[in-house]
Amino acid sequence: MCSKASNGRRLIWVSLWLASFVYAWYNIALSIGVYMSKPTATKLNFYEASSDGVTFPTVTICNFNKFNKSYFDTDDITTKKGQLKDFLKITTPIWGHKQELDSDSWDTKYDKIVQQSMKDALQTASHSLEGTVEFCKFSGKPCLPADANPGDIYDVEDADPTAAFNPVFTEHGLCYSFNQNGNLTMSRTGALYGLSLRLHVAQDDYFETQDVAGFKVLLHNSYEPPMIEEYGFALRPGSETYVRIRLQKYKDTPRPLGYCDPFLEDKFSTNYTISVCVMQYRAINMLKVCGCIAFYMDRPDIVLSGDKPYMKPKICNLKEERTCADNVLEGLALGTLRIDGEKVPEPDCPSPCVYTTYTYTVSQSEYPSSAVKDKVVEEVNRQKGTTPGEEDASSWTIERIRDNYLKVHIYFEELSTLEMERHPSYLISNLIGDVGGQLGLLLGMNICSLVQFTDYIVRFSFFKGFMSLVRLYKARRRNK
Secondary structure, three states: OHHHHHHHHHHHHHHHHHHHHHHHHHHHHHHHHHHHOOOEEEEEEEEOOOOOOEEOOEEEEEEOOOOEHHHOOOOOOOOHHHHHHHHHHHHOOEOOEOOOOOHHHHHHHOOOOOOOEHHHHHHHHOOOOOOOEEEEEEOOEEOOOOOOOOOOOOOHHHOOHHHHEEEEEEOOEEEEEEOOOOOOEEOOOOHHHOEEEEEEOOHHHEOOOOOOOOEEEEEEOOOOOOOHHHHOEEEOOOEEEEEEEEEEEEEEOEOOOOOEOOOHHHHOOOOOOHHHHHHHHHHHHHHHHHOOEOHHHOOOOOOOOOOOOOOOOOEOEHHHHHHHHHHHHHHHHHOOOEEOOEEOOOOOOOOOOEEEEEEEEEEEEEOOOHHHHHHHHHHHHHHHOOOOOOOOOOOOOHHHHHHHEEEEEEEEOOOOEEEEEEEEOOOHHHHHHHHHHHHHHHHOOOHHHHHHHHHHHHHHHHHHHHHHHHHHHHHHHHHO
16 A cells, blocks of 8 residues: 555656656746747937927928920931930830830931930939029028038028039939038927928929929938838929928847947948948949949948949940940839849848937928919019010919929927837846756756766766666676
């Protein structure tokens, strides 16, 4: 009876110990899996602006229309203007449909523009800065020239609104940037102390294939290329738009504990940004396929020649732009591009360890309102030298004004900076604590007992191995 009871209790204790052992190692495996997945937590910090204020973003504006209709005063296909006009009509899609370009007859049909690049065409036929920006105020005062120094004195009454802008080429054509150097700051909030612009849409001069009217705007850091197609927002004619912005800063923990690469800066000639990385990725693949790059990729922060940065790649001409470069960009966007029979991988453009961005909220209203439409019509006609009410194309009506003008105000809603800091939420110390807790709670083990157990296993294995060798030696001697 005692023997049977003792065996029963022994069986219960063995079963309990095995269950505890399995459950403990199951939980330990889960803890190891959590640690290997590198979970993170986000910490939010708010920092008040310094006495110098908050850095104002670079504001890049682009008219949806790339080419002026008035530039093409002829349809004669034997002239340079006539050939460029015919080329743009054929290669510009309307309602998603684009005519196929006969590349075989290019050299004979467009012999006057065969070596011309899209950049050359835009410089001669695009909207001028003077015809785009008619009014500019920053921080409640007329905008100063882009190259103005803090100590310089200017007559604000005669300030030129266009002097605060610099031309810049983007995938959207010839655009203009305010605060391109990033040296302007803001120490007040509200629309009165931001950037206020009145822009001339010039729909009357839109090219005949242009189906969208207005402007596209991008807020970005001065050291990153304006990728306005991907990240810009639209302004429509006949509207007054209010853009409330806020500066956000992101911080990440470097590898191996975090996800960001602390050596990204070494791979690029300037400040690393995702925009620079993506544009360089596109330019590299375009250079491999077409032997040239798009006109807007010719930037000092896009280096494609490795250890020979002084060697600039060729800029695609109009034929290469339409027949090759556009196809490369489309293939990269769809993930279907192949080079030498191999599919081009996705770009490896991780987030930097520290970077800033501008978030914004957009609201719009009608401009000008019906209450002041008569006064606006009178003022616009006075400035243009026309007479309101005349039955001719030169007279400016309220409908024509709303089709051709818009206003935008870009300002900080708060001067505090929101910092989002991502850091690992499960460290090696957490893993050791969880493993120790499982072993101690379920198996009654601690560091000392674990070392003892390991020592016992090692010595037992050594003893068993040694005894096996002794028996083998004795067996061989007997056989002799």
